[in-house]
Amino acid sequence: MSGTVIRRIVIVGGGTAGWMAAAALAALVKRPDLSIRLVESEEIGTVGVGEATIPHIRSFNQRLGLDEDVFMARTQATFKLGIEFRDWGRLGDSYIHPFGAYGRSIDRVGFHHHWLRLRRSGAAADIHDYSLPVVAARMGRFTRPETDPRSLLSTFSYAFQFDAGLYAAYLREYAEARGVVRTEGRVTEVEQHPDSGHIRAVTLDRGDRIEGDLFIDCSGFRGLLIEGALKAGYEDWTQWLPCDRAVAVPCDTVEASIPYTRATALEAGWSWRIPLQHRVGNGYVYSSAFLSDDQAVERLMGRLEGPARAEPRMLRFTTGRRRRQWLGNCVAIGLSSGFLEPLESTSIHLIQAAITNLVELFPDTGFDPADADEFNRVMDLEYDRIRDFLVLHYNATQRDDTPFWDHCRTMAVPDSLAEKMALFRERGVVARYRDGLFLEPSWLAVYFGQRMEPDAWDPLSDRAPDAALADTLETLRTSIQRAAAAMPSHEAFVRACCAAGGHA
Ligand SMILES: Cc1cc2nc3c(=O)[nH]c(=O)nc-3n(C[C@H](O)[C@H](O)[C@H](O)COP(=O)(O)OP(=O)(O)OC[C@H]3O[C@@H](n4cnc5c(N)ncnc54)[C@H](O)[C@@H]3O)c2cc1C
Numbered sequence: 001m002s003g004t005v006i007r008r009i010v011i012v013g014g015g016t017a018g019w020m021a022a023a024a025l026a027a028l029v030k031r032p033d034l035s036i037r038l039v040e041s042e043e044i045g046t047v048g049v050g051e052a053t054i055p056h057i058r059s060f061n062q063r064l065g066l067d068e069d070v071f072m073a074r075t076q077a078t079f080k081l082g083i084e085f086r087d088w089g090r091l092g093d094s095y096i097h098p099f100g101a102y103g104r105s106i107d108r109v110g111f112h113h114h115w116l117r118l119r120r121s122g123a124a125a126d127i128h129d130y131s132l133p134v135v136a137a138r139m140g141r142f143t144r145p146e147t148d149p150r151s152l153l154s155t156f157s158y159a160f161q162f163d164a165g166l167y168a169a170y171l172r173e174y175a176e177a178r179g180v181v182r183t184e185g186r187v188t189e190v191e192q193h194p195d196s197g198h199i200r201a202v203t204l205d206r207g208d209r210i211e212g213d214l215f216i217d218c219s220g221f222r223g224l225l226i227e228g229a230l231k232a233g234y235e236d237w238t239q240w241l242p243c244d245r246a247v248a249v250p251c252d253t254v255e256a257s258i259p260y261t262r263a264t265a266l267e268a269g270w271s272w273r274i275p276l277q278h279r280v281g282n283g284y285v286y287s288s289a290f291l292s293d294d295q296a297v298e299r300l301m302g303r304l305e306g307p308a309r310a311e312p313r314m315l316r317f318t319t320g321r322r323r324r325q326w327l328g329n330c331v332a333i334g335l336s337s338g339f340l341e342p343l344e345s346t347s348i349h350l351i352q353a354a355i356t357n358l359v360e361l362f363p364d365t366g367f368d369p370a371d372a373d374e375f376n377r378v379m380d381l382e383y384d385r386i387r388d389f390l391v392l393h394y395n396a397t398q399r400d401d402t403p404f405w406d407h408c409r410t411m412a413v414p415d416s417l418a419e420k421m422a423l424f425r426e427r428g429v430v431a432r433y434r435d436g437l438f439l440e441p442s443w444l445a446v447y448f449g450q451r452m453e454p455d456a457w458d459p460l461s462d463r464a465p466d467a468a469l470a471d472t473l474e475t476l477r478t479s480i481q482r483a484a485a486a487m488p489s490h491e492a493f494v495r496a497c498c499a500a501g502g503h504a
Pocket of ligand 1: 012186220317345347348
């Protein structure tokens with residue numbers, strides 16, 4: 001330890017990232033001599049979107065000790081078993097990327113190899129019929145998973161669809177109750193140490209000057225500290241992920257809420273549909289090189305299933321990531337660290353990953369560069385791996401009905417993705433890695449869902465006799481059908497355990 005303990009943390013920004021960071025730091029690193037201050041500007045506001053999550057958020061909430069039913073009631077949340085992708089491989093296609101497995105290994109050979117083999121002889125059903133979360137989602141059913149690994153009900157996980165503004169407000173209450181001090185105001189000046197370049201203080205429009213040891217930049221796309229002051233630099237990934245705009249609008253709910261998000265491929269991007277308890281969130285993520293803003297608004301409004309609840313909100317972004325997310329005594333968390341479009345609902349996860357890494361590598365005032373290097377290495381991997389997975393959705397398509405899809409189908413992909421796709425095409429192998437999101441079932445969902453076919457399967461699958469294998473798969477398929485049909489409807493489950501207004 002080359003410095004002294006950190007006594008003053010200053011968080012700039014009070015969106016989802018700012019309040020998640022404040023709540024977690026208050027719960028996990030707070031000491032009596034540590035002050036945490038959060039500065040935010042109501043006049044600037046937050047990005048105001050971000051409703052779908054992945055299962056990791058549950059461990060974040062658990063670490064904070066939040067009661068799940070109360071959290072859901074407070075944020076108008078619904079459960080999420082996966083994402084339905086419509087029209088991605090070809091117009092008319094639909095598949096669900098589930099939070100869960102496909103079948104189970106047989107004789108230590110991955111399920112999908114057996115499935116590939118049987119399917120050639122016409123003895124296997126659709127691969128999605130062997131996934132409990134897919135079948136339950138399609139039936140509109142939900143129950144919480146079981147922990148006994150022998151139970152079929154242990155083969156899936158779940159996440160939430162919620163109002164991110166209400167989540168931030170809920171975490172604000174939590175953080176303030178643990179001593180975080182919020183200051184309203186707009187940061188107009190960032191003062192740096194003349195030698196080290198470290199941030200020394202921020203000044204607000206009303207003249208207050210706030211000093212700190214560690215600064216957390218949660219100021220959103222503008223990256224007020226990390227870019228505005230420290231010039232960390234930005235890696236632009238538009239050549240692989242061409243969408244650069246979105247229009248978002250909530251509408252009334254007109255049907256029972258379903259336990260999954262929907263992402264429909266449109267002519268120049270894709271639209272999301274996220275059902276919450278009190279409304280449905282909708283948006284169109286598109287490429288301005290292929291569609292005008294007016295066309296995007298018209299298309300989105302024409303797709304709404306119920307009356308709009310607000311004016312459409314326009315957003316612009318550049319997909320990519322900051323070259324350094326931790327620089328000196330400043331750590332960028334949230335949109336200030338980079339942006340990957342919400343196709344797989346990963347932004348809130350990236351906030352959580354950054355917070356977890358910061359807590360693990362929590363520095364002292366010496367700010368050993370080794371901590372920052374390790375943080376940046378892990379966060380870069382997180383970003384790179386999500387990027388590759390997202391690019392796969394665009395590139396693995398047979399659509400040729402618009403110039404946008406012609407571009408996506410024929411574009412060069414990152415080498416790291418090209419290698420993964422080649423490996424899968426050769427013999428159905430899914431590349432494994434240690435750090436970062438998306439395990440084998442996720443890659444399989446998109447590969448098979450978007451019609452990528454391997455040339456062969458693992459030859460070890462050939463040891464199992466055809467008839468016995470066919471029986472095993474059929475028993476599994478029918479057990480999954482029965483287990484899903486026995487679950488309550490998603491709507492009834494939410495009403496019973498976590499309806500908004502039902503918890504104090
Ligand atoms: C179209 C779209 C859809 C998305 N959908 C999803 C999704 O489904 N799931 C998901 O996980 N994520 C999603 N995201 C990402 C998600 O919205 C963000 O990750 C999340 O909201 C965090 O934002 P933030 O807190 O980093 O930034 P913001 O919400 O922009 O907050 C920035 C904060 O900084 C403050 N600030 C800025 N400048 C100053 C200043 N000068 N002085 C004082 N305060 C200042 C602002 O007032 C605000 O409080 C989506 C993003 C977009 C663009």
